Amino acid sequence: MEARLINKELIEHFRALAAERQAPERLRHTLGVARMAVALARRHGLDEAAAEVAALAHDMMKGMPPAEQIAAARAQGLLLWPEDEAMPQVLHGRLAAAWLRREYADLPAEIAAAVENHTLGRPGMGALEMLIYSADLTEEGRNFFGLDILRHKLYDDLVEGTRACMQATTESLRARGGCVHPLTLAAYEDLQRRLGL
Numbered sequence: 001m002e003a004r005l006i007n008k009e010l011i012e013h014f015r016a017l018a019a020e021r022q023a024p025e026r027l028r029h030t031l032g033v034a035r036m037a038v039a040l041a042r043r044h045g046l047d048e049a050a051a052e053v054a055a056l057a058h059d060m061m062k063g064m065p066p067a068e069q070i071a072a073a074r075a076q077g078l079l080l081w082p083e084d085e086a087m088p089q090v091l092h093g094r095l096a097a098a099w100l101r102r103e104y105a106d107l108p109a110e111i112a113a114a115v116e117n118h119t120l121g122r123p124g125m126g127a128l129e130m131l132i133y134s135a136d137l138t139e140e141g142r143n144f145f146g147l148d149i150l151r152h153k154l155y156d157d158l159v160e161g162t163r164a165c166m167q168a169t170t171e172s173l174r175a176r177g178g179c180v181h182p183l184t185l186a187a188y189e190d191l192q193r194r195l196g197l
Helices: 008-021 024-046 048-057 066-075 082-086 091-105 110-117 125-140 147-156 156-174 182-194
Strands: none
Touching: 008 024, 008 110, 024 048, 024 125, 024 147, 024 182, 048 110, 066 091, 091 110, 110 125, 125 156, 125 182, 147 156, 156 182
């Protein structure tokens, strides 16, 4: 199947879907991620339209109650790690990616991959996956210590910037006594290897 051309109408379609399915605060975040994703794509010579669609779709299933996310993930064979059920907040990306692959099968595969991996990352992340993972953390509505440094790193180097974002996320989770998903640890180690660290 030939990949669908992403045009202005398709972007507006996903923007309307996000507005229809998301509460106002979540929609503000989604639109912020879209703006950051487009800016990063422009900076690094990536497909801006693909980045915008992935950003608009990334939290499409976030509003589902956790029990429903677990049930849907179980029914679709998306519970991949023992930690998934204990951490249902990590499932919405997989669920949204599965929805994209079903309903928009002619979109470039990298879009669904970026949506799928925007929460945890994965070893071997592609450029769009790194971009959406990082834009999710650094969009304009976020406000935490060190955010400007992360944004600068992302503009300078997408791989190093993503590694720094992943490190900040894991450190924040540990500081709050939370568990870091093993897929994120594997993704972080992979980025460290890529950078020779």
